[in-house]
Amino acid sequence: MQRLRGSRLFLAVLLLVVPTSLFAQCGVERWSVKTGTDADVGLVNLNSSTNTTIAALRAPAAPNPIPANNRVSPWETTEWVLNATLTLYKLESDSDYHLVLQDANGLTMIVEIPSPSCVGAGSPFLAGITNARNEFNARFTATTSFQTANIPVQIKGVGMFDFLHGQTGVAPNGIELHPVLDVIFNPGTQTPDFAVSASPTTVSVTQGGTKTTTVSTTISGGFNSAVSLSASGLPAGVTASFSPTSIAAPGSGSSTLTFTASSTATTGTSTITINASGGGVSHSTTVSLTVGSGGTTTQILGNPGFENGSTSPAPWTVTAGVINNSTSEPPHAGSWDAWLDGYGTTHTDTVLQTVTIPSAATAATLTFFLHIDTAETSTATAFDTLSVQVRNSSGTVLSTLATFSNLNHNTGYAQKSFNLLSFKGQTIQIFFKGVEDSTLQTSFVLDDVNLNVTQ
Amino acid sequence: MKKFALGILLLCGTVTCVLAAQQQASVDRPAEPNLVFDDDGGKAQIVPVDLSVAGSKTFHGGPVLSSTQQVSIFLGAGWGDTQVRGREASLLDVTASAGDTQVAELKQHSIKTLRAAPKLEDFSDLSQSKVNDLTIQQKLSDLLKSKAIPAPTAGTVYVIFLAPGVHSTLGGLQGGIDYAAYHNFVNLEAGEIHYVVVPFHENAATHSAAATRAFAETALNPNGQGWF
Numbered sequence: 110m111q112r113l114r115g116s117r118l119f120l121a122v123l124l125l126v127v128p129t130s131l132f133a134q135c136g137v138e139r140w141s142v143k144t145g146t147d148a149d150v151g152l153v154n155l156n157s158s159t160n161t162t163i164a165a166l167r168a169p170a171a172p173n174p175i176p177a178n179n180r181v182s183p184w185e186t187t188e189w190v191l192n193a194t195l196t197l198y199k200l201e202s203d204s205d206y207h208l209v210l211q212d213a214n215g216l217t218m219i220v221e222i223p224s225p226s227c228v229g230a231g232s233p234f235l236a237g238i239t240n241a242r243n244e245f246n247a248r249f250t251a252t253t254s255f256q257t258a259n260i261p262v263q264i265k266g267v268g269m270f271d272f273l274h275g276q277t278g279v280a281p282n283g284i285e286l287h288p289v290l291d292v293i294f295n296p297g298t299q300t301p302d303f304a305v306s307a308s309p310t311t312v313s314v315t316q317g318g319t320k321t322t323t324v325s326t327t328i329s330g331g332f333n334s335a336v337s338l339s340a341s342g343l344p345a346g347v348t349a350s351f352s353p354t355s356i357a358a359p360g361s362g363s364s365t366l367t368f369t370a371s372s373t374a375t376t377g378t379s380t381i382t383i384n385a386s387g388g389g390v391s392h393s394t395t396v397s398l399t400v401g402s403g404g405t406t407t408q409i410l411g412n413p414g415f416e417n418g419s420t421s422p423a424p425w426t427v428t429a430g431v432i433n434n435s436t437s438e439p440p441h442a443g444s445w446d447a448w449l450d451g452y453g454t455t456h457t458d459t460v461l462q463t464v465t466i467p468s469a470a471t472a473a474t475l476t477f478f479l480h481i482d483t484a485e486t487s488t489a490t491a492f493d494t495l496s497v498q499v500r501n502s503s504g505t506v507l508s509t510l511a512t513f514s515n516l517n518h519n520t521g522y523a524q525k526s527f528n529l530l531s532f533k534g535q536t537i538q539i540f541f542k543g544v545e546d547s548t549l550q551t552s553f554v555l556d557d558v559n560l561n562v563t564q
Numbered sequence: 565m566k567k568f569a570l571g572i573l574l575l576c577g578t579v580t581c582v583l584a585a586q587q588q589a590s591v592d593r594p595a596e597p598n599l600v601f602d603d604d605g606g607k608a609q610i611v612p613v614d615l616s617v618a619g620s621k622t623f624h625g626g627p628v629l630s631s632t633q634q635v636s637i638f639l640g641a642g643w644g645d646t647q648v649r650g651r652e653a654s655l656l657d658v659t660a661s662a663g664d665t666q667v668a669e670l671k672q673h674s675i676k677t678l679r680a681a682p683k684l685e686d687f688s689d690l691s692q693s694k695v696n697d698l699t700i701q702q703k704l705s706d707l708l709k710s711k712a713i714p715a716p717t718a719g720t721v722y723v724i725f726l727a728p729g730v731h732s733t734l735g736g737l738q739g740g741i742d743y744a745a746y747h748n749f750v751n752l753e754a755g756e757i758h759y760v761v762v763p764f765h766e767n768a769a770t771h772s773a774a775a776t777r778a779f780a781e782t783a784l785n786p787n788g789q790g791w792f
Contacts, residue, residue, distance in 0.1 A: 134603070134696065134698045134699070135698070136604050136698065137604075137698055137701040137702050137705060137750060137752070138604065138701065138750050138751055138752070139751070175751065177751065177752060177753040178753060199592075199605075201603065201604055201605050202602075202603035202604065202696055202697075202698060202735065202736075203603055203604040203605075203698055205604070205605070207605045219605070221605075253736055254592050255592055272751050273787070274602070274604075274605070274606025274607060274749075274787075274788060275594070275599070275606055275607035275788045275789075276605045276606050276607075277601075277605070
């Protein structure tokens with residue numbers, strides 16, 4: 110998405126210049142069934158998979174009529190696993206990846222990976238679609254023309270009868286796996302595995318209080334097992350609980366981890382290890398947990414959600430055009446946000462606020478919500494970056510808390526959290542700096558920036 | 565500011581040409597004459613810009629429509645202009661002005677043409693974006709849900725006349741450059757929808773002729789497997 114500012118002339122010019130492909134469009138026909146927002150999506154069993162073949166999927170007659178917003182059981186309520194050869198692939202204008210699979214007898218069928226941006230937030234398929242899209246992108250670059258391939262694949266996806274429109278590679282009955290939820294290239298050569306992460310990775314809790322973080326798992330290589338979760342390294346007086354206690358098979362999902370500190374919990378910062386185990390595989394990640402003494406917590410930043418609007422952003426100091434209320438980059442909450450960069454040209458935006466953390470603080474936690482979208486396609490190079498820094502009142506960098514980039518792009522907002530207790534008694538600048546290179550936009554969108562201080 | 569605007573326009577012209585060239589170079593085409601890939605993986609049939617290129621039709625086993633009824637949708641703010649709007653009357657029943665070839669083809673296959681339904685005018689401003697086939701399908705879905713246009717019968721053909729300034733695209737092809745009109749179909753909750761899209765043409769006769777031919781080919785080849 111290109112950033113729209115200034116005159117209408119610029120808007121008109123931009124629309125002429127920018128390729129249509131940058132404005133992702135979504136499909137229409139049976140789109141709810143294709144992406145899992147239909148009336149029957151609850152009938153789809155994602156807890157187990159059924160092996161099948163192209164021949165078996167091509168066997169049933171197409172239903173007549175094909176329902177627009179409902180499913181045909183069992184074909185459209187089953188998660189199928191299919192081994193075949195990928196022969197063609199293409200990016201369609203509805204943002205789908207159109208893949209043609211072929212079996213040893215030359216029988217073909219289509220499987221499609223929608224764009225996650227075209228999938229409703231409530232879809233149970235969203236995590237799988239995102240997973241499959243990432244897996245495919247790591248191997249191929251789909252364009253608007255068909256490209257050939259010849260690679261064995263194992264595809265996991267939900268059946269869907271499409272209407273016959275002369276699609277390339279279509280099965281005679283129109284059945285597809287749509288959406289695809291997992292792709293394994295050269296199956297049998299990869300080890301089933303998963304990864305675990307937490308967000309935020311820094312959590313502050315006061316004595317007598319509770320705080321949460323989200324633990325997420327993603328799978329690869331055909332991993333298909335429940336993943337159990339546990340926490341270790343807790344300070345005395347702190348308990349940890351997961352909801353749910355395990356991630357259901359195939360092992361991709363999230364769980365809310367709640368830390369509960371008793372009124373006598375040991376204060377200080379601890380590294381908590383989150384252990385995840387399933388299918389004979391174990392991994393761990395860590396969360397920094399700070400327990401503060403009981404007290405009053407106050408949010409000390411002014412205009413934290415940028416709701417004062419663009420004409421009076423104070424006490425924030427911002428570069429031109431950052432304060433935004435357009436629907437192009439909607440806020441996390443309220444009406445306004447801070448939109449850094451997004452031009453697709455060499456550009457730097459900054460947002461800063463000067464604040465004093467009281468010397469009596471027992472906890473000081475900076476949190477904010479961050480959304481990143483990008484036109485960059487690299488999965489390896491950080492072309493555009495957002496630095497989150499603490500500076501002194503003269504602008505000298507005291508600490509770079511984090512650097513985000515186009516590689517961290519996400520579909521919604523994610524909350525970030527940082528412990529600033531080490532700056533108590535100091536007057537500091539909370540400083541966000543977005544730097545964009547000469548081409549392909551990346552938008553860094555901030556909202557609801559809070560500095561919670563307990564004393 | 566003026567220098568800025570001029571510079572941007574020059575840049576725009578250059579980049580647009582480059583992009584157009586890239587787009588042209590990368591568009592896949594199926595083997596069948598006048599069939600093209602649409603925006604979600606299927607095929608649609610176009611009327612070439614050169615209307616004299618008709619070619620003979622052969623039968624590929626699919627159905628034809630036994631009757632047709634035109635539902636005209638005048639889409640885009642440009643139709644609000646008095647002079648442009650004056651053209652609407654001549655487009656409301658494209659079979660009335662059908663050429664001998666189209667009339668003969670429809671008669672040959674016993675396709676009846678019913679009296680055209682009342683028109684719909686939708687003066688949405690679409691001039692600043694490209695209107696591809698997915699946009700058209702979504703618009704039809706919205707209009708049907710709001711009952712702004714009659715629900716489809718087996719013979720209903722929605723004919724969408726795009727206003728001047730609306731940039732039509734189909735599977736990477738561009739209206740007015742790669743096609744004069746096209747027809748396609750989509751299945752919505754209301755049922756199977758057959759529709760024709762006609763980009764605006766300065767020449768009224770050419771405009772009407774393109775619409776007529778796409779309408780006739782909708783009847784003869786409604787699902788891509790009939791006569792083409």
